[in-house]
Amino acid sequence: MVDMALSSAAERAAKRRKAQRLNRLTPYMFMAPAAVIMAIALLYPLAYMIWGSFRAWDPSQTIGEAEFVGLKNYVTLWDDPNFRESLSVTLRFAFFVVTFELVIGVGLALLLDRNIRGMSMLRTLFILPMMIAPVVVGLMWRYMYHPTVGTFNRTLEGLGLPTVDWLGQHALMSVIIADIWQWTPFIFILSLAALQSLPRSALEAAKIDGATTWQQIWYIKLPLMMPVLIVTGLLRLIDAFKVLEVILVMTEGGPGLSTEILALRISRTATEFRELGVAAAMSNYLLLLLLALTLGMFAFTRWQEVRAAKVRISAEEDT
């Protein structure tokens, strides 16, 4: 009798432990499908790319047949003036587009942050470029930039001004302009949202304190928008490093290497030059750059959260 009671108590305990273990496993079970897809679609190709970047690998070979060359691909890239030119084009492109998009986007948001008739219509118009497929944007701008029949040169001619060799002499500037046209709306809508969530009364207090419109923007609005602007700017920067379609359609990287951004260089190295190992190494460099930016962004938001929490705690201690 006692034995039976003991054994059933032990059984119950075992059952409970089993249930608890199952309970602990539940979250992982829910995550499993997503993890499997991630592993197949992201981690496997990534590992493959890293693996391939250490090999002198021709598309006609399988990866097993390719000769292992260690870090050679990574090192020789730095001696390759074409790669360095491409990297410099990418950096210049990213720097200029993000700078101009921020200035124009925030400027527009400051101008349009008011309640006048037809403003919602105007806002919708402003964000249209962002909705157009990049390939279409590329084609559109290629025609507009056309040296003889393009809109720009015909307008300049009509005004009696000298024409501009848009996609020749000034190719990088021209693709930068196209990117600014397409992506300024992104910064614009996020800045506008940030502006409209600013505390109204703080702005009224600034008016009473004697701040002019410019001083309100400089001392109150911009500092309060800064967290949003930093994250938006970083997002744009990450995107700018990955840009491909628009430039591919507009210039195919030319003339010469003047608009050959990294993404384009990688695809050409893989397909035209048939150097898969080098292309993989280049991809990894780009990946590292983007990783650094992303981590920077996470670090920034995390730092903000921690700071906000600290401030809250010290406020509570005083009351």
Place this chain on the structure above:
Amino acid sequence: MPTIHLDNLIKRYGEVEVLHGIELEIADNEFTVLVGPSGCGKSTTLRMIAGLESVSDGEIWVGGEPVSHLEPKERDLAMVFQDYALYPHMNVAQNISFALRLQRRPKPEIDKKVREVAEVVGLTEFLHRKPGALSGGQRQRVAMARALAKDSGIFLFDEPLSNLDAKLRGQMRAELALMSQRVQKNMIYVTHDQIEAMTLADRIVVMHGGYIQQQGTPEALFKRPVNKFVAGFLGSPPMNFLNGEIEDRDGRAFVVGNGFALALEGEIAAAAKAHSRRSITLGVRPSDLRHDADASPDVALSLDVMVSEYVGAQSVLLCKCGDEKVMVELNSENRIALGQTLSFAVNPRGVHLFDRETEAAIH
């Protein structure tokens, strides 16, 4: 300090008129409180004086000059907002000195001023904190200090205490009263809380429905309200109202209603006799009723005591007279048994009569 004159001030939002010709004269160094229920137009009036709302019609005169076309910064005023409106990215010192820094005053002068006003409001230890790291009361002080640092002639307060809890509100009210004595400025203060209005004001302006109902000293408004609204709005617990008719019995004027017949004395009796309409409302403050078992029925109300609310030294009795509810305030020492019908003598000077149709007081 400049005098302020609101000259037939009108505010419209589209077709809707929310302020109907506000006429107000504010003298030198006066603490004026605009008080009224929400939606009465008091905040709109203040924001028009501040320049945060445009003037639809009429004019605001400050020191004899029209200002309604001027920007807020050209009007020489400081304002304390209901939600404090601090600049969240600046620390306390920067918040306080913002206006001075915009004026490009020399740095030593700014530092001195910041220390001075921080001392006045008791914030010296917190000058390097951001507003997010302050409690509600401290934020309120920063808002006050920021307004003080500006040294303007006119001080505007838009419900500055309504975001604080009851205890802190009482404390800040006392500090405000002290501050207003120390800094001689024109202060205009908006609140919906009649206790704040009564305790702080040199002059109360009671507003309702976009009109000024009455203005004057707290005492004048409390003792001689011009209409039923003002009478019911000021005073806590509020004035009791009983409907009745004026009747002439043997040459004496009586107010006769459901369950009472009260004889009128002195001036008010003469005014009641002279008044053209008979239907009136009798108003008696809870503090003007006194328990007196021997009172003659023509100077007393006979009330059924229903509930007694003990609030410390005073108790409030909730009673019934006919079908109307009547409140009586009395010393808690006087124990009153519930459920009884008792006689309460009416203070003859505390009798108010209002025309039932126009609600205007009959003096």
